[in-house]
Amino acid sequence: MRKTIKKLTKIRELSSLSFLVLLFVIVGLVNSDFFKIKNLLLTFDGSVMYILLAVGISFVIVTSDVDVSIGSTLGLTAAFIATCVRDDVSLWIAIPATLLIGAVIGFINGIGVAKLKIPSIIMTLGTMGITRGLIYIYTDGKWVENLPDFFKEYSQANIFGFINLFLLVTLILVVLIFLYLSKAKKGRYFAAVGDNIGGATLIGIPVVKTQILAFVLSGVFAALAGIIFVSRVGFVSPTAGSGYEMTAIAACVLGGISLSGGVGSVIGATIGAIIMSSISRILVFLKFSSDLDKTITGILLITIVVADSLLHRRAKEKARKARLSARSTSEEVKQ
């Protein structure tokens, strides 16, 4: 039992990956058009934004918090960069400024959660509302449109003739982050804080800093996703990005990141994001209505979270019983 659990947990990403492959194979068998290279590439291209969101929020989830403000952050940063591009502001200024906005929102979340000890769901729900409100103020409630073509063309740019520029850059980024988190000295701090916050404090890990950094990264990645949103979609409505946080959280969970913290990787988040973003496309290929998209996402999310928390609870209860048993039996042997 112990061994199988150990093995299962070791291949969390692998099981998400096999789920993805299985899903694609089934869809391909039903409708062979799905397997056309062009379609597959389109499916992957479409997932870039979600990958970025999921990777960003995975830092927060691994530290056992949650950040529901990323959808609004995406919306605000998208609106901001869109106006910059429309008004001919240099990208060298506009892009860093956009990322800074994301970082500031994340920093505020981080201070609220790590310093002021506000539950992360409440804190980020608050910033989610504020940020969404800021979009309306900033855009006067109007769409930002008529963007110059050059910016929209970035999302069409291909490297080596077939792979999308954004997709390539994102995947490289994911691999680098993965290596940093698993190999670097401080990379494991996020998981440590999420795994056992008391233990992390005791061995001198800067818990508060790590938590704040997780939220800042979440905000920055949401801003990156915002930039890509503008390039792909070509206009920004005041509701841009709303609901994306659910998709990102579901992607993380689907990718094997535990909501109780401490477990999971950005590779998992990436696989989860690809699954999430292809669901609506898959539904079309299976000739279902894509209206089912949200329902299916919800069902997937709940199923996995329930299974995860049951396992977690059982392990905890087992540990407690083992501890209590040891206390009472030690005397028996002695006498």
Next chain:
Amino acid sequence: MSRVEKNNEIMISIRNVYKSFGQNAVLKGISLDVAKGDVVALIGGNGAGKSTLMKIIMGIYQPDDGEIFIKGEKVNLNKPSAALAQGIYLVPQEPMLFPNMTVEENILIGFSEKRSILHNRLVELIVQLGWNLKLDRKADSLSIAEQQLVEILRGLLRESRILILDEPTSALTFNEIESLFKLVTDLSSKGISIFYITHRLTEVFDIATHVAIMRDGLFTLKGLVSEFTKEMLIKGLLPPNAKSTSSTAGNVCKQIDHSKTRPVLEVKKYSGYGFSNINLNVYPGEIVGMAGVVGAGRTEFATTIFGMDEVKSGQVILNGEDITSLKTTEVLDKGLNYVPEDRFLNGIFKISDITSNTSSAIVRTSSNFLLNRKKEKEVTDEYIKDFRIKATGQDQILGSLSGGNQQKVVIARALSTAPKLVILDEPTRGIDAGARGDVYTIINQLKESGVAILLISSDLEEIVELSDRAVTMFQGKLTNSFDRAHINLDNLMAASFGVYEEEKAICEKQ
């Protein structure tokens, strides 16, 4: 002891440390010198201040006043990483590992050196200690003893010079304890200073070179272990002017004859998680005190009877009816009620009014579909009067009452179900002297009315004051039972720490 041939170099020196939390003074001027290779056993009851002192040394708390020197140099331990840098490492009572990481990751995290170098040092260290510990195992698959080894490895790899072991044996089996003792001896001979917090007096003589006893934020006794006996240690744990015998009940030798009455509660060979093989009878109109140190298994015993935890084996009989493994609501209906230890966590509905709180336990039976507010009010009125609950009225929100009055409401609620047996778990913890007196009166009134009471308390004076009979629990076992004549602080303290020796029976001789 042979290994006391050390060079007497002082490793850590604590000078006049004070610490208060709000009104509550926890440390009242603590001074202690620990030399290289010393093993200092730190003993004290609950709330004596041991943990607070260790947390100050570990940089988790800051002292209000006082200084700490390490190797003669004054240090400012303002955060755990500062303490770690000074070579101090705390092995907490419940190991604080990262369950989802491997053993190696658990040990190496937080270091700044290169992984490969650390890995080699770690392997070397394990070989040196002669341990068999696979580094790629995940921490959640380790036993408690193994987790402790990992914690100690963490400390050693950091080249800690001062190790704090907080009740390291509390969750270990006998063999594991033996190897831990070997390890401690070994570390001590290598010049590492060790603070050894324990509730087990016997261990002091097995393992420590020095002993320090804390009571009420002060050291009542400290020095070389060889200078003390068990009896002297127990004296140090007791309040200074404690009457050694109690005599609140007129004739102390009058035995209550239970042979003709049937017990309300019969517990037979009862085992669960945290306690085992408990045999206990409680008779109507009797208060049975249950003493023991924290973690002895008393609360687990109570919650298991109350249907909140899993029973392993044995039987519980209430008024002739088998109530083993019943659900909490069923146990309640049968006439047993439990007033929990931590009223803040489990006991009260903080933002409801007194009426709702008092009547919450009878709502199921007093009302049908709609609430019977009138009945609730009547019941509550009665209790407010009887218990002298100080409140502006029935509608006062419970969270705004003082601790003592909250506790009275919780007890009132338990009584409103008209139970035959009440288990009170630490009924007066954290409440003021006045309210304490009221609670005692209530408990005595209850007893007069024929209710059987099982009183779990770490406050030994409380047990002496109230109990007709007392039992002590030690490491999950009922170790001793005392009749009225033998209930006194000395006996209870000794038995709580597992070192009670049958004394001259006072009454038989008469």
